[in-house]
Amino acid sequence: MFRPLPFFIGLRYTRAKRRNHFISFISLMSMIGLTLGVCVLIIVMSVMNGFDRELRTRILGMVPHASITAVNGGMSDWQDILEQAIEFEGIEAAAPFVDGQGMLANGSAVRGTMVYGVDPAYEKNVSIIDDHMVQGSLDDLKPGEFGIVLGELSAQYLGVTLGDKVTMVLPEANVNLAGVFPRMRRFTVVGLFSVGADLDGSLSYINIQDAARFLQVPEGVEGIRLKMHDLFRAPAIAWDLAMTLPGRYFVQDWTRTQGRLFQAIQMEKTMVGLLLTLIVAVAAFNIVSTLIMVVTDKQSDIAILRTLGASPRTIMGIFMVQGSLIGIIGTVLGVVLGVIAALNVADIVATIERVLSIRFLSPDVYFISYLPSELQWGDVISISVAGLLMSFLATLYPAWRASKTQPAEALRYD
Incomplete structure (x- = not known):
């Protein structure tokens, strides 16, 4: 089989046992460093992709992609607006809602909450909550019964479960002849949900008719929640829809409520990727020192090859x-190890947490309670190409130095 002379001799040099074991050690360290750098970069990028995915599917699956509310309060014509929204290009589904803030109390336990008044029939089309019910059902929110669906974290903090009562207190007061009293109402827990995010401790659902009565929304509906086919177009689509509606409306999209979190993840992904790429670059350019020592060690061999006619x-x-x-070799090993680790990082971290009895991601601190991972082959290809390119560039200077070796000078003392 034909093999070019440079490839044949270079392969022999790589496989041959060197008299200078230090050079072999440096070569091995360069390869291991490149392997670890590529492996870690693939794992970290996969984890950042996982966080990005969880933000889109879990957080943005629970909160509105966009919402339209009337400037003067309630929506009397919400059915017409909802039908027009569903037919608007780019909108997948729509649902009426009433929202507010309050405190949930059970005995001495008190916890703040964002409360959504929803119609279960519509809400299932715009939210993922129905897929994450662990007890009860969203359909149990029946009008007039004042039921409530809580997140698991809220239920654990308040010490309640299905069938228990909780008191909701609004940051408003009722004034009558007896004095000033806070507005409050007893609700029955009819369901618990868990999405593995901090929303499990800050969000609750009640029936939209009960919410309208309790929050004193005159028209029964405060706004329309929208779900987009492409959530990144949510601001533009919601604005265009609002401009076509009769009357004045206030438009709010997810970039105002959750945008900073999404931007932070994107910035962290970029910065971490850049820093880890520099680590790969350092490992790749260790090849420079390895080859320089090899060139020095092979001076006499180079001179003999030049004498025999090698250009x-x-x-x-x-x-x-x-x-x-x-x-x-270093890049391929790094890609293989990185892909395997990225596909199993959640199980690996869960095993470490179980063995060491620690919790890396507490849902009280982070917006999810586990380490997500999403391997994207585009990232793997980019990292592989970058590793190979940097490795190739690292060979240019030592190889050029070797090509400038003068036979007479190299063989003078041999």
Whole structure:
């Protein structure tokens, strides 16, 4: 089988046992460093992709992609607006809602909450809550019964479960002849949900008719919640829809409520990727020192090859093959280990948490309670190409130095 001379000799140099074991050790360390750098970069990028996915599917699956509310309060014509919204291009579903803030109390336990008044029939089309009910059902929110669906964290903090009573207190007061009293109401827990995010401790649902009575919304509906086919177009689509509606409306989209979290994840992904790429670059350019020592060690061999007629280009190709082979092996091993680890990182972290009895991601602090991972082959290809390219560039200077070796000077003392 035909093999070019530079490839043949470079491969022999790579496989041959060296008299200088220190050079072999440095070559091995360069390869291991490149492997670890590529592996860690793939794992971290997959985890950041996982956080990005969880933000889109869980957080933005529970909160509105966009909402339209009337400037003067309640919506009397909400059915017409809802039908017009569903037919608008880019909108997948719509649902009426009433929302407010309050405190939930059970005995001495008190917890703040964002309360949504929803129609279960409509809410299932715009929210993922029905897929994450762990007890009860959203359909149990029947008008006039004042039931409430809580997140698991809220229920644990308040010490309640299905069938228990909780008191909701609004930050408003009723004034009558007897004095000033806070507005409050007893609700029965009819369901518990868990999405593995901080929304489990800050969100609750009640029937929209009960919410309208309790929150004193005159028209019964405060606004229309929208679900988009493409959530990144939510601001533009919601604005265009509001402009086509008769009357004045206030438009709010997810970029105002959750946008900072999404931007923070994107910025962290970019910065972490850049920093870890520099680590890969450092590992790749360790090949420079390895090849320089190899060139110094092989001075007499280079001189003999030059004497036998090898051109400077051939000498340069020999050491480029040797250095590139180190980069290829290190990058391939890093990709294999990184892909395997990225596909199993959630199980690995869960095992570590179980063995060490620790919790890396507490839902009280972070917006999810586990380490997500989403392997994107585009990232793997980009990282692989970057590792191979940096490894190739690292071979150029030492190989060029080798090609400039003068036979007479190299053999003077041999």
